[in-house]
Amino acid sequence: MTGKTHLSVGVTTFMYFSDKLPGKYVLLSLLFTIIGSMFPDIDHPKSILNKYLLPFRNNTTKVVVYLFVGILIIYLDTTYKGSMIFKIMGISSILIALSPHRTGFTHSVFGALMTTFIVAAFSKAYDFKNLQYYFMLGYIGHLICDMCTRKGVPLLYPIKNNKFKFPMAYSSSSKRGKFIENIIILSSIIYSTLKLPTLF
Numbered sequence: 001m002t003g004k005t006h007l008s009v010g011v012t013t014f015m016y017f018s019d020k021l022p023g024k025y026v027l028l029s030l031l032f033t034i035i036g037s038m039f040p041d042i043d044h045p046k047s048i049l050n051k052y053l054l055p056f057r058n059n060t061t062k063v064v065v066y067l068f069v070g071i072l073i074i075y076l077d078t079t080y081k082g083s084m085i086f087k088i089m090g091i092s093s094i095l096i097a098l099s100p101h102r103t104g105f106t107h108s109v110f111g112a113l114m115t116t117f118i119v120a121a122f123s124k125a126y127d128f129k130n131l132q133y134y135f136m137l138g139y140i141g142h143l144i145c146d147m148c149t150r151k152g153v154p155l156l157y158p159i160k161n162n163k164f165k166f167p168m169a170y171s172s173s174s175k176r177g178k179f180i181e182n183i184i185i186l187s188s189i190i191y192s193t194l195k196l197p198t199l200f
């Protein structure tokens, strides 16, 4: 599934759940739903988030950067701070480095929980409570969308590497797949535009 489709599903999910979840920061909540909906594809060097995070968009750069960041966080944490949340951040970064696209950490329940835990800790520390719910919502939406495609997702990683997908899954690169994703994007734009006045 393309980054654009994930982005539009993220926005639509936020629009639908915005009056059902706690929290009062509309734009920040929208931003965290969008980040959650894009985050799992951080394991792909050419994904939208990596456009802003990596100096070069190739696999070697992805592995080196996330491995270096992960080891640096763990080193600094054990030297100065000794906090659980930084250890989790360091381990997550190393697992992102070691997971080829859609075969590991970020496309699993384990990855969703670890990263949501990090967001929860930071949103609490900076007094923006409840942003983790929006991040989680976007994240779950991403995993469900990827389960609609034939490649599926390794939901139970690292326990099992089986790929989970829905019975009617389509190939994203096929003509049918591109048509379905264009319909999703168009429907998202229409729904979000209609729902926009209710946000403020």
Ligand SMILES: [Zn+2]
Binding pocket: 040, 041, 102, 107, 142, 146
């Ligand atoms: Zn994905």
